[in-house]
């Protein structure tokens with residue numbers, strides 16, 4: 264698997280740290296990443312907020328069951344591993360004072376790679392205008408705190424639906440854990456649903472699931488396969504025939520099967536569904552990760568170049584989903600995760616075709632998440648939008664451009680493929696039954712398109 268870049272390793276050493284401080288250079292720290300068997304979070308978690316609410320009651324119970332040590336006051340001496348602030352009861356902007364009063368002292372006592380998680384309500388259409396303002400204000404605070412934090416700490420916002428407070432636990436646990444190392448300044452929306460029982464085997468939340476990952480022969484796709492296999496899934500690894508050798512290596516490594524299919528083939532969806540059914544008895548998770556770039560200014564983009572990007576990154580997903588979302592494709596309660604990009608949110612010079620395809624992917628998520636038939640079947644559809652991720656693709660970017668891309672985020676470093684994979688594994692778990700229609704950027708709170 265890829266590792267942190269050389270500069271991040273250098274400024275973590277005594278001499279490098281001193282030099283970076285003297286010259287005022289960015290000081291990224293190696294991020295805390297998930298290690299099976301490790302603690303949820305390093306240090307006690309302060310839980311506070313505005314009044315005692317069903318959300319905070321559900322969270323206290325869930326966090327304690329997950330092994331976290333909770334505190335209501337900033338402890339003397341010890342550094343906090345995380346802060347969870349519940350503002351679901353905020354009715355007017357004046358109530359936001361509870362958020363300030365909880366966070367201000369806690370932020371001074373955060374440990375390395377600590378987590379700030381703000382919990383609020385989804386802004387609805389029925390509340391008062393003051394209530395809408397209070398709810399929306401949480402986004403501004405959380406994103407600002409994310410930009411103020413240092414030493415690998417992150418801040419994210421979870422918006423819960425009234426009456427479904429228990430459904431947010433899986434998201435809060437993900438955000439506190441090392442799995443969310445490169446997820447910063449994001450808003451997670453949790454819909455209607457009950458609390459989901461903890462998996463029988465907490466270290467293998469995807470045990471018994473059959474998953475398909477496209478573009479699995481290398482890069483981010485290979486790490487998605489590794490990560491969901493580590494979490495217990497049986498993985499069908501899909502890639503083009505030309506990548507057959509490395510595809511077989513990845514499939515063998517994760518104990519899954521390899522399927523050579525070009526995702527743009529008209530029968531790709533049917534072949535994938537049939538392979539999953541006949542070899543593994545069904546299909547629970549589809550990760551549409553295969554993607555290409557053919558960068559050129561739009562003025563110089565011909566029809567072939569435009570079409571190839573749209574075909575691989577967007578149209579293939581629509582076509583494959585006719586089979587994958589049919590009754591004998593994804594099982595009821597299944598999960599689909601798409602891979603977008605921050606280029607699809609911010610746009611990028613020379614990437615109009617790529618940005619069109621990746622913005623289109625977000626449109627697919629909106630469309631599928633609103634589909635009542637899929638909701639009735641318990642199928643969720645979400646996307647990750649990676650920022651600068653250390654892969655073979657980004658290693659080819661000229662040094663100066665690469666350094667800018669890598670540092671222009673709150674964590675001052677690129678993410679690793681495993682960071683994208685961990686967010687996909689989070690979406691895939693049974694605990695996220697109420698999480699659909701989300702696009703989560705895995706970008707270290709990149710300044711691009713923020």
Ligand SMILES: NC(=O)c1ccc[n+]([C@@H]2O[C@H](COP(=O)([O-])OP(=O)(O)OC[C@H]3O[C@@H](n4cnc5c(N)ncnc54)[C@H](O)[C@@H]3O)[C@@H](O)[C@H]2O)c1
Nearest residue numbers: 478480481482483502503525526552553554604649652654
């Ligand atoms: N690397 C980044 O920084 C970054 C940032 C944002 C989004 N992404 C997205 O993440 C995904 C993975 O990117 P990556 O960096 O690992 O790229 P990569 O080029 O290393 O890997 C892509 C894989 O997809 C496969 N593929 C391409 N066309 C295919 C087709 N027609 N049928 C089947 N497989 C096909 C390739 O053979 C390859 O194995 C892509 O969708 C990409 O757009 C990457």
